[in-house]
């Protein structure tokens with residue numbers, strides 16, 4: 474897939490997602506609840522498919538990564554050790570009269586049209602003073618305040634200081650405390666990864682941009698543990714030569730946003746990242762492009778500046794996607810060193826070191842952490858695949874078959890016997906074969922094709938009189954391809970195998986013709 478992203482703005486995207494049953498506002502009948510969303514019938518299928526695709530590629534197909542599923546609420550000491558209680562949050566601006574609260578970096582971004590990510594509190598205060606910035610004519614209370622992003626709750630019947638707990642703001646901290654147990658039970662040795670997918674919660678000051686910035690969202694995170702003393706074998710020549718667009722830290726420090734093209738090898742040579750970091754960047758670029766279908770030109774790397782690095786990070790590179798709001802972070806890849814394991818060792822008094830065969834010594838491993846939100850991932854997939862096809866007269870969502878909510882729709886030409894029952898038989902067989910199928914017998918076939926195009930179903934099977942009657946097409950059905958609208962007739966008994974091979978990209982639709 475290589476085409477320009479459709480100029481679907483955020484409002485249009487939200488409308489499309491609501492209309493088709495991908496995403497609704499949470500509790501819409503009560504006016505919604507800022508920063509919270511519900512996923513409808515198609516949204517949950519698409520999300521599940523994206524998560525499964527990741528799990529298949531990174532857990533099932535590899536023997537150096539295992540999964541886990543940690544609890545959302547855990548011992549609050551985890552968050553003290555990790556530094557989140559003290560430092561996780563945003564810069565808060567409050568207006569002098571009405572006490573309106575704004576996220577400082579977003580305010581600067583909107584007012585001055587510059588990237589706010591790289592700015593610290595002092596720089597923002599200077600910009601406010603220098604440009605005499607106000608909000609609705611009001612001045613701000615300075616200095617800028619720190620606002621904790623941790624969502625709190627109380628556990629148990631007694632409301633005491635001890636009963637305070639947090640909803641996790643990242644899934645990563647479910648992984649670090651389990652590091653030794655997972656390594657021992659899965660018999661993993663360095664280098665290896667632990668990954669998990671799960672909900673995360675942040676008390677965002679200003680949730681915005683549809684599902685891009687929510688208060689409840691889902692993260693896919695991996696901690697890849699390694700010994701920095703040992704050279705990696707993962708960083709192949711092919712990855713070393715991979716060319717990517719990069720927005721460098723120094724460019725942002727100079728207030729600019731021009732990108733340069735670099736190979737991953739150059740980023741390593743320039744000491745911006747180590748080889749394992751580069752390996753994961755390249756691996757995810759390839760995953761997003763080849764397995765998911767996001768086009769290369771809509772992806773870029775953004776290097777974090779020194780002032781914006783998280784408290785745990787030695788180097789962070791984001792993979793940005795070009796949404797309708799411009800390039801924005803879809804994924805972060807941070808080099809967390811051994812910050813987290815060391816902190817948990819210090820606070821829990823539990824040894825976090827492991828024996829590394831390669832150096833015959835004990836080590837507290839370092840980690841590279843790839844981390845991305847399922848909502849931002851899903852948004853990118855919909856942006857990328859949405860086309861308002863004027864010639865066809867309907868929207869076409871050209872998502873890859875492997876992630877499409879439905880893989881195939883079964884459409885009897887008419888409901889009545891013998892066509893309807895035959896179509897039902899084919900539908901049941903597809904479902905039995907674990908192929909997500911949709912049965913639709915209402916409206917003209919053209920309208921039914923259009924409905925499937927709009928929700929991304931790659932193939933439609935039509936059962937007509939020729940399927941039943943005598944003649945050369947007896948015992949055959951039509952498969953119609955969403956992207957080309959071409960059709961072929963295939964034998965009924967071969968249809969589920971053909972659909973399976975098409976979804977797995979073992980055959981191309983053109984091969985059938």
Ligand code: GAP
Nearest residue numbers: 643645685686687690803804805844845846849
């Ligand atoms: N463990 C590292 C970590 O949490 P992060 O950059 O704060 O790093 C990682 O978050 C990813 O989670 C982001 O790249 C983004 O895809 C997603 N994410 C973060 N905050 C989000 C929010 N408020 N709403 C939706 N997705 C969010």
